[in-house]
Amino acid sequence: SLNRTVALKVIALGHWATDPHLKRFRREAEAAASLDHPSIVPIYEVGERDGSCYFSMKLVEGGQLDEVTRHEPMPIRQAVELIAKVARTVHYAHEHGILHRDIKPGNILLDQKNEPHLTDFGLARLVETESTVTRTLEVLGTPSYMAPEQAVGNNDALNRATDVYGVGAVLYQLLTGHPPFAGGTTYETIKLLLDTEPRQPRLWNPKIDRDLSTICLKCLEKDPKRRYSSALALAEDLERWLKHEPILARHTGILTRGKKWVRRNPTGALLALSLVALTTAAGWIVWRTEFIRHPLTTGIAVLPFENLSDEKEHEFFADGVQDDILIKLAKIADLKVISRTSVMQYRGKQDVHQIGDVLRVSHVLEGTVRRSGGKLHINAQLVDTRTNAGIWAEEYDRDLNDVFTIETEVAQSIANRLRAKVSAREKAAMQEWPTKDLVAYDLYVRARPVIEWAGVRTKEKDLLQAVDLLNQAIARDPEFLRAYCWLARAHDTLYFEEVDRTPARLELANSAINAAFRIKPDSGEAHLALAVHRYWGYFDYDRALAELATARRTLPNNPEVYYFSALIDHRQGRWPAAVHNMERASELDPRNAFTLNGLAANYYFVRAYQQCGEAKDRVIALQPNDARIKLERAMLEISWRADTRPLQAAMEKISADDTAHTKNEELNGARFFLAFYERDTVTADRTVAALPEKDLNDDIGYGRAFWTGLVARTKGDAAAAHAAFDVARAVQEQLARARPDSGGRLAGLGLIDAGLGRKEDAIREGRQAVELTPKISAKIPNGVHYGDLRLDPTWDPLRGDPRFEKIVASLAPKERH
Template identity: 75%
Template sequence: MLKSALTVSLDAPVAGGDSSAEASAKADDSGCAHGPSRDEAKAAASDSKRATRAAELLGELGDYELLEEIGRGGQGVVFRARQKSLNRTVALKVISLGQWASKAHLKRFRLEAEAAACLEHPGIVPIHEVGERDGSCYFSMKFVEGGQLDEVARREPIPIRRAVELIAKVARTVHYAHEHGILHRDIKPGNILLDAKGEPHLTDFGLARLVESESNVTHTLDVLGTPSYMAPEQAVGNNAAVSRATDVYGLGAVLYELLTGHPPFAGATTYETIHLLLDSEPRQPRLWNRKIDRDLSAVCLKCLEKNPRYRYSSALELAEDLERWLWDEPIRAKRSGFFTHARKWVQRNPMIAALITLSVLLAAGLGVMTWQRESAHRIPAGIAVLPFENLSDDKEDAFFADGVQDDILTKLAKIADLKVISRTSVMGYRGKRDLRQIGRALGVSHVLEGTARRSGGKVHVNAQLVDTRTDVGVWADEYEMDLKAAFAIPSEIAQKVAQELHAKISAAEKASIQQPPTSDFAAYDLYVRA
């Protein structure tokens, strides 16, 4: 159905071409304005007639002295002229075919004049007078000296920030027209004029209000607009679907070209261009110009969504988002991130997407099974303080080594954030060296092992913290103190272990750990013996 509609559309004339001779030359160079050879032959013959007629008109037309031709579009020829009665320079638009114009041409010509005349806005070129003379219909407009936007951009690339400022202003102008019931439907660089101060002015309302004024357009499926800038609903001739979002698309297409130097879609012929805009996505602006940031790219691509519902709901909404970008504020448009691109890719490649989805599900299932198997053997964080080995010559000093172990275990047990295995549970592992097996058996991630020795008036204690999951020591230290200060050793070791295990210690817990059981070594000796 879509292909059929497109074929019918392309057999019909394409209205709204470039509005200047220079713009036409630009279209020829880019290949965007070419149709099939049959259309080219017709267009060449028509242009010849129009040029002849325009040459005949140079001179005078009523109150106007025609000075030079400055533009040419689908609805007529534009001259720079002098209005003799007021001695002012104006732009005079004369219907291209003069007295041989068809009723449709004349009707569109009058519609343009009416549409522009009812809009009073500084961003819209005002109409001065509408008239008919010597078989030619015409209307005069304010003469804007700065030139067309496409001509300005062709002479020198427009900086990104300046381009955004221009389109934001044009978008507000378009919103004004929409609020007054006018759809432009042919927004393109050639229809935006810049004055001497660089301010933009929207012109050429030749296609305005046709949805409301010509009911037969929807049935004939005429393609109205310029291919590189027309929205998909225009490209298939479905003028009943044309809405404010159609002009938003045109604004986005102009912004895209100003930012990248290329229109969103450009084929060698009209058919190819329309085929591209219907069936493909525009290239990411950042691939043309790396200076374009992701936010601005998102704004631009939102305008160019194929479904009108996904575009900005109004030209004002677009203007406000562009202004947010200018002010470094968060934009409303969502970036076309991974999921957006993935959704569009899936729609184009459903079979491949199904295979990928199946593969992902299988991989996920295997991953879950592996995780469940590993979690069954996963050891929670915790510590077991193994019995310390007595290295004293006097075997009767074994009580001292046991006392150091018991004191460390007691202090660690005061920390609520630590899982500490009881003394009774660890006593059965005295002298055993397979720490991995001990960790699995006790269900802890770490064990503390050590040695203790009394020699003369000194105490020697070695301690090592081992990760039972890897059998790697994570901390170790050696202590040598006088017998009178020996009771400080368990406190220091307990604090170091808690620190290595990243345990949270409250102020009260810390004070309790640091508190020695007694300040009298004789009493401590009796304490550990007990």
């Protein structure tokens, strides 16, 4: 109505555009519109139409900064002047309570005088808070300029320092012609961002001096506290550089003033700089000598102690000695200590050099235990896996009741020998006794491995027996904290594995956890137990994650802390954090197939197929006779490359080796899906009959009749498809009633109803399934993969449509050269 040309930005939100969301959009946009600054693009109008939000803003005649710098760096002085102005603009917004959260070259516009103008203030926050789907795509789409705390989805940690990082990342791009981090894929970029430091800008562009490089890298510190305290502080340091004044990014002594002082005092500078260089060289020689004398410690594995007692029953006692030493060392954050699950596989004499390679540790602790009457003999030896040399050894002849004192002495000696930094809290934790009752400790040691392997090798009766053992231990020592924590885990496992899915079972777990907190309120073990309880028992992800964060402070080497954190990150759509936590869990527990499978799954969801395959290969090395894992590895190639040949080869190899026909269940499923994808309806008809009636390994529970219906529909036999879906519905309805809290099973019922043409029922069941599922999980993008779109007959009606073919092409694997 004002006859002016404006820029229009539309954000398509689809079915996420709920009333609260639209109100939030307007509120955020109106807040951003309140900013009145010559370098902030003003917003004129905000509105909604057809499920999309839009806003009109001033049209800046010029172009985006990324277009200007796409092919070469900007002149250095021009870049610094521009970023100093951007930083002051960001500071103005911060002073008015608004963060940008998405500073990147594409959001910096240049007018015809090359003056910068910032756009999209505050809108990144809207996207992150209100739409997990959109937020996830945003994170995966432009990670090169994101701060680490933003890339892992930690919205609570975002503050002014997050925008300082973004400004620094743009400065890095302008100076070097490259973003700070850029991998071949989105996942690789995020991994570089989280795990590595940016390359020195001077290596990209030798014209950049040390001071400017320092300013740039200070902005890109991983720890927000180490960045500039404000965008204004950054702007002022850039302006100091422009005026050839000493910057404040580091201590401005003789060395740091260096070049600035030389410009003002060229004659007197030489002697001082030469002296500093000589001192630095001498320090380097001393440091390197120390490094050679004491090579870097990369971690330690406490191997099972050998039982030399006459009674075989005392093997549990030897395991208890090893376990307590491991737990004490694992309290030290400065050490990497391999989990018990991985080291127990090395019982007996082994090649320590090979163990070091597999577990990626520099040292192992070996030992023997002889228990005779009331006497105890323990021999412990620390070995460097790189040289096979023993670097510490000690023998202990004591009374049996001194066993926990010996374990503390061993742990402290190891920490000292490895020069680990041990805090006062960690030292106190190492000195704690698990219990004062050796019989109670023996009962605990017998119960723990049964619970650890629940769901793999543990049967229901063994798990119930473990509960009984722990109850006996607690009866002997009511202050036995570890026993309470593992008792809670046992009860939660009985609930989670559906042995006894009752409120009474959860209350037993809760009672044990409360007892643990009564004994020691700040116990990491108790916080871990509570986290698992809230996760398995109530799907209370936020509370569980908070408990895990607390547990991590005192259990820095406990892989379960990272494993369960990754599971929750996965369910809440924080994919980079999920991968990062699962990688850490696998570092601490590298021979745990559960953890490696979880790692592979997270790689799969972020489409890091190569890394997924490598993780699956590690599982196969641990479980070479597991046909299911081999078939999953082969099926990965279908999702990744739409290549069915590896699956065909794997089936043939497994079938040829399986002379006893023990792998038929796994093979039948693979044969069916291969035939279905290859549209071999004859084989699909034959193999679908061998599928289980109910697939209880799947949370949804699809069974034989459902797949029969899909095959019939693929063949065009509507009557047979309808009949099969009718049967499938009866089975699925039974499964849904058995687990009324399962959104997945109800969603499966809705999908079957869709196949039956019962549209209203399908929509109703789908909505109920979403309500049963934690809100954040219901929004996680779980799109199909390239191979699914290429091969699955379900998509045949869309083939040939240019829009569909464009989507397929966009997911095709990128060839590396």
